[in-house]
Amino acid sequence: MPASPGPFALDDHYSYSAWRRQKLQAPPCPPFVIIDPHCGIDTAGRRAIAAQCQAHNFALFRLDEPPADPQPALRRLGRHFGLEDIDANLCAEDSGLTEITVKDTGTDNAYIPYTSRPIGWHTDGYYNPMHQQIRGMLLYCHHPAMQGGISGLLDHEIAYIRLRDQNPEWIRALMAEDAFTIPPNVEGGVQIRPATVGPVFSVSEDGHLHMRYSARQRNVEWKDDTLTREAAAALLALFESDDPFVLELRLAAGEGLISNNILHRRSGFVDSPDPRHKRVFYRARYHNRVELADLPAPAQASATTEE
Numbered sequence: 001m002p003a004s005p006g007p008f009a010l011d012d013h014y015s016y017s018a019w020r021r022q023k024l025q026a027p028p029c030p031p032f033v034i035i036d037p038h039c040g041i042d043t044a045g046r047r048a049i050a051a052q053c054q055a056h057n058f059a060l061f062r063l064d065e066p067p068a069d070p071q072p073a074l075r076r077l078g079r080h081f082g083l084e085d086i087d088a089n090l091c092a093e094d095s096g097l098t099e100i101t102v103k104d105t106g107t108d109n110a111y112i113p114y115t116s117r118p119i120g121w122h123t124d125g126y127y128n129p130m131h132q133q134i135r136g137m138l139l140y141c142h143h144p145a146m147q148g149g150i151s152g153l154l155d156h157e158i159a160y161i162r163l164r165d166q167n168p169e170w171i172r173a174l175m176a177e178d179a180f181t182i183p184p185n186v187e188g189g190v191q192i193r194p195a196t197v198g199p200v201f202s203v204s205e206d207g208h209l210h211m212r213y214s215a216r217q218r219n220v221e222w223k224d225d226t227l228t229r230e231a232a233a234a235l236l237a238l239f240e241s242d243d244p245f246v247l248e249l250r251l252a253a254g255e256g257l258i259s260n261n262i263l264h265r266r267s268g269f270v271d272s273p274d275p276r277h278k279r280v281f282y283r284a285r286y287h288n289r290v291e292l293a294d295l296p297a298p299a300q301a302s303a304t305t306e307e
């Protein structure tokens with residue numbers, strides 16, 4: 001539990017209700033911010049992305065005329081928001097952006113992201129050590145699947161609100177230091193990652209809410225007590241509900257999101273039989289959140305967002 005008062009302290013009802021009201025006032029889905037991949041993002045676009053990340057913990061963007069190689073534009077976009085600390089993972093490409101497509105990863109077990117199977121609700125890096133949590137994430141659609149491959153998105157702060165409103169004790173349970181354990185990853189008899197034990201919800205030193213979560217039922221261990229089990233079930237019920245903040249988007253070529261590692265999922269998909277048209281996404285993970293740098297006063301430029 002956070003020592004200092006604020007919206008995430010269970011005894012600070014005033015801060016919580018003011019913050020909650022503001023969160024729920026925002027329309028659930030922000031508009032896309034249009035970016036020229038050659039010229040980069042302009043001040044109005046940066047301001048729009050910053051504002052949406054502040055309100056929703058994510059922003060949607062669209063590269064106008066999607067480039068054949070989007071990687072320079074994506075790296076540039078990340079840098080605008082202080083996203084340079086790219087997390088290395090088992091299948092990362094040299095650029096730090098990981099290409100997510102159906103491929104043989106050459107490991108004992110197929111990594112689901114590199115198959116066409118659905119990926120359940122999670123935040124990225126939930127298995128990372130607690131000192132290397134993922135707080136920022138960029139996802140980009142280079143080419144959509146022939147069918148399916150829909151992204152589900154849910155601001156983790158909304159998930160916090162929905163649970164706290166039902167039972168604040170569920171939040172207390174999910175903030176326990178031993179709420180959620182990921183057992184060690186062992187391949188070929190060799191441990192390549194130790195167990196990770198930690199909370200689901202935590203508050204960072206700068207006062208931001210962080211979530212560490214996976215809906216998978218196997219290879220995760222919930223703390224064995226009633227409140228934790230109820231809270232985990234309430235999250236699953238939220239994902240299945242018609243809550244307007246549980247979003248479903250089918251990203252088109254050139255579209256993506258930049259986020260503070262919100263909850264997300266992917267539906268299964270069918271690839272085109274033509275390998276040139278298979279589903280290709282790019283993803284980058286960062287240890288820091290989207291930085292909301294001070295921007296100069298608004299120019300008189302027209303808005304760069306659209307629905």
Ligand SMILES: [Fe+2]
Nearest residue numbers: 122123124264
């Ligand atoms: Fe993910």
